[in-house]
Amino acid sequence: MLFLRAFLCLAYFAAVAEASWWTTRSPYLTGGDIQGIRLAGGDSSSGRVEVLYNGEWGTVCDDFWDWNDATVACRQLGYLSVVAVYHSAYFGQGSGRIWMDNLHCNGYESSLSDCPHNGFGHHDCSHYEDAGVLCGDSTAPAVTSLHGGLTTMCYCDSVCVQYNDCCDYCENATTTVSPTPFHDNYDWWTTDFPTVTLWGDIQGIRLADGTSTSGRVEVLYNGEWGTVCDDYWDWNDATVACRQLGYSSVVAIYHSAYFGQGSGRIWMDDLHCNGYESSLSDCPHNGFGQHNCVHHEDAGVVCGDETCGGSLSGLSGEITSPGYPSGYSANLNCIWTIEAAPNQVIELTVQQFDLQDSASCLSDSLTIYDGIPSPFNELLSPSCGSQIQWPSHPSTLLSTGTRMTVVFTSDNTFTASGFRATFQQVPPREEFFLVVDAGNRKIFKQNRLGTNAEDLLVAGLQLPVAVDFDPVERKVYFTDVTAKFIGRINIDGSGQETIATDMVDVPDGLAVDSLGRILYWTDTGNDMITASNLDGSGRNILISSDLDEPRDIIIYQEGGYVYWTDWGSNPKIERCLFNGLERATIITNDLGWPNGLALDEYESKLYWADALLNRIERSNFDGSQRQLLEDFDSNDVHPYSIVVLETAIFWTDWLTQGVDVTDRNFQNEATTLHVAGLPTRLNDMVYFSSESLVADPVDPIRLVDGTTVYEGRVEILHNGIWGTVCDDYWDMNEARVVCRQLGYTDAVDALHSAYFGSGTGPIWLDDLFCSGNETSLDQCPHRGYGSHNCGHHEDASVRCTDPGEHIILRCGPSSFQVDIPKQLLDGTYYANDFYFSGDPHDYSCRGFNNGNLYISLNSSLTGCGTRFINNGSEILYENMVEIYPSDGNSIVDFLGVEIPITCEYNSSERVQTHFKTINDVIKKTAKGSFEFDFAMYTDISYAVRYYSYPVNTSLNEELYFRAELIRSAGNLEIHLRSCRATPSPDYDDAVVYEFIRAGCGFNNAPVRVLTPNRPTQADFEITSFRFRKDLSNPESQVWVHCEVVVCDVNDTNSECRYGCEQTRHRRSAETSPLKVKRMVQGPILLKGEKSSLLKFAVARTKYNNGSPGIFTTILSAVSLVMLIGLVVMGVALGKVTRNSTQRGNQPVPNPSGITTA
DSSP states (O other): OOOBOOOOEEEEEOTTSOHHHHHHHOSOOOOSOOSEEEEEEEETTEEEEEEEETTEEEEEBOTTOOHHHHHHHHHHHTOSEEEEEEOTTTTOOOOSEEEEOSOOOOSOOSSGGGSOOSOTTOOSOOGGGBOEEEEEOSSOOEEEEEETTEEEEEOOSSEEEEETTEEEEEETOSBOOOOOOOOOOOOTTTSOOTTOOOOOOOSEEEEEEEETTEEEEEEEETTEEEEEBOTTOOHHHHHHHHHHHTOSEEEEEEOTTTTOOOOSEEEEOSOOOOSOOSSGGGSOOSOTTOOSOOGGGBOEEEEEOSSSEEEEOSSEEEEEOTTTTTOOOSSOEEEEEEEOOTTOEEEEEEEEEEOOOOGGGOSSEEEEEESSOOTTSEEEEEEOSSSOOOSSSOSEEEOSSSEEEEEEEOOSSOOOOEEEEEEEEEOOOOEEEEEEETTTTEEEEESSTTSSOOEEEEOSOSSEEEEEEETTTTEEEEEETTTTEEEEEETTSOOOEEEEOTTOSOOOEEEEETTTTEEEEEETTTTEEEEEETTSOSOEEEEOSSOSSEEEEEEETTTTEEEEEEOSSSOEEEEEETTSOSOEEEEOSSOSSEEEEEEETTTTEEEEEETTTTEEEEEETTSOSOEEEEEOOSTTOOEEEEEEETTEEEEEETTTTEEEEEETTOOSOOEEEOOTTOOSOEEEEEEEEGGGSOOOTTSSEEEESOSSTTEEEEEEEETTEEEEEBOTTOOHHHHHHHHHHTTOSOEEEEEOSSTTOOOOSOEEEOSOOOOSOOSSGGGSOOSOTTOOOOOGGGBOEEEEOOGGGGOEEEEOSSEEEEEEEGGGSOSOOOGGGEEESSOTTOGGGBOEEETTTEEEEEEETTSTTOEEEEOSSOEEEEEEEEEOOEETTEEOSSOOEEEEEEEEETOSOOOOOBOOOTTSBOBEEEEEOOEEEEEEESSTTOOSBOOSSSEEEOTTOEEEEEEEEESOOTTEEEEEEEEEEESSSOTTOSSOEEEEETTEEOTTOSEEEEOOSSTTEEEEEEEOOEEGGGTTOTTOOOEEEEEEEEEETTOTTSHHHHOSGGGSOOOOTTSOOOEEEEEEOOOEEETTOOOOSOOOOOSEEOOOOSSSOOOSSOOOOSSSOEEEEEOOTTOOOOOOOOOTTSSOOOOOOOOTTEEOO
């Protein structure tokens, strides 16, 4: 059943009706109509007001810009109401013409052209005064067109169904319509508003259901209290109300019964104060009791006084509650307005917080607004208690414009210590979320989650899943798993293109390395991880083995790692280096469908969501210290993608069809934020902040006018301007901080008196007192930016350590890595500019950002064009790092820098590093060594080894040994050259028995050299024995030492190829001397015998590579001689009968000097 509700239709003469009215109100002329109106610098419903006049867009000055003017602008834009009015270029400064100034709309006009103003182009303003507005779709008059000098206004709290000039009925309302047009030919600026009948004055005014300074506005008329309707309730009306209440200012105005609905009469409606009246009775209004409102439209206000608060505009400062920290007093209403310079915003951090706790924080509270106070502008909603909860806001608040308002109120009861907050002016920061809405087949951008405003980027997709953002070129990358492609589009929605279709099946995950300029993606259909340039060229398969269903993928730029999840039959989370090396599984057990990877680089934590187990967990970057954060244990939650933002964690939820948020420790109940567009399934989500961009190493500090890149006058960038540092109290502590901030290892000198010449511009810092442990100068105590008593003849300088001495080359048994300090060069290079020799387009041979200090490259010993050299005394691996300055993804033709590198294995020398300028050479050589394993095994299958020594055995028992070269380059093999036995660990003991020589059994020893399974293994079998001199010694022992040689598999004349020396010809003179390694193992005891000696075992002798090196076991060797020693304790040698199934064909003679029985 449809109920109709009566409403009032008001008509009035248009503003252009009578010249006498026109000239009475304002002497200015309009001079024509505007051709268009738009909002700029915000979103679809908010922004800087710009009008099109004479074919040119221009702004509107904020002089007299009020709720009435904004109402007309919003109506002209197609909105029904005004949410907030902004001044002082809140949405940024415009450019070009300022078309309108001193607007005086009454709120009923259909266009800003109809309002009195100075005339187009006539103003006394600058662009920092550009007006702004936030429009809304809430209940407001529906305006019809002009009809013969009349404008019909239709009021409706629901859907207005058109009927003639007004409305036939309000859909879903309760009563019929009764239009009442009227004519307006009054000068309301100087006389009464035409609908007002002044039937006396109000006898009182009060604030209800708030605090002493805030609440619902109620007036006493005819002996009865009643409310004020919020129609046209604006700053001017609130100013009069607060003045009448005895307060000096307005903090905030509220609509829609913000402080709760009143009861009884609604006394006043359609107030039109100009702000100068002493009482609401003096303002035009409909007449007492004449209204078209209900109590859900009751007006509210927050008033202020001058006992605390004030206006602040410094570069930085502090705000504290009165009496902090001893305690604040009762009945406070403090308002601080912070103003920033043009092109700056305000960053505020609450450092300490302790207020009276109460339900909904109605007693004492701290509220922070983005710009002017409004419930729609809250950066921090009213907060109280001993700790601010930041469920969906970071602890550091940032304004979007040049103004921020801080409001602190207290009631008349309990008080606490108060709060302290610090603020500073900073450049504007861009931040937004990108969200994939698979249900509606689109990708959109939202500046703040939980708002209605969204910017549609991509629509009409089939099944979008993954998204990421490149801040360098400002492009959004995305995947479509049904259409089987990877695309990208500019952040403004232009330039959409497809960059990959070939061999793309189900691209479920996507990650952009914005520094290395590489795109990574997972493909669940092809079970592989692929990398390419950002334009899709130069594709290479990063990982293709042991993948089942790879899903999400992220990168850790500072650490140089790629992380991904796998949903397969054995779910896991893995990682590898940017070039695919050092792959490791970090999480394996208790996983279902791991997805939604996120990194918290501040806390060094890895987060993931499990879409099958409905969990969110985290661990360290290496998978250790795993922690379950939330086990939802419910079918009502299905987390998919995660974003960790300072103290908050966001995740998309397929079941709530929105984004949920709570603190990252899950101490508070999660909140589901509104996401525009009624999504049916949200997939991936990413967050971007310009603050998170990795800055150039020389920003915000640099060295100027030095003779090298690592010395000079210290200059710091503040507020976009470079300035110097005064040398008062300047010492090595400050110098160390500067050098460390720039990426150098230490400082050499702290220099005074403009050592490298006097600077120009501001002197930003003076009286610095660093401890030396800070990471940047701004962490050190100082007088404040711009505060000093110095001249430029006192500019401070430093000399840092020579970066050329700190190129690090690490040579491992199977790979190598070179770390190049970013400060070594002039800062014009990207990681993508660094290549190993070979194909410069092979992504696996490119550099990657290894933290803020280094660009690193790594490769296997046989990869990226590495050259193998056997020079007779060392095995060498050589390569060249080539640095090509690039422009985007296009490599230029000239070579910038060359860095030849050499890994020398078992060389006793180390070549020093030296640095020369561009187009010269940086040379780097480092030592490395191979890693061997030497062990005893239980039988000839070599399946079970001994890990504990001594090994107990009996005479005539067969013993099996294996020496193995592990983690080496693929072009090497080994050969067993010789073995000897001694009664001690000393290789050169006076008692020596040699039982293998030149690869063959020797001295009639019961030993056989066996054929190994792999060329990197050397196996032999021997029968247990003991020395004759130890027959009566129950603690006798024998240590056996073996030597192996390392050969090049491509050397057909090597010793490894000919085996036993007795069965082959002497090697030619051209064959290079071989590299020998000795190793030791044992002891071994006869069963029943005891040993009081310290157990000795070197099951694995590992040599750290590079220099300086720390050796796990130090064995001196000048060439590539490798020690293997085997110690066999209390072992007796005996004959062994071998069957035809045993390996090898060497005789087993009976040696002299030993006994077997």
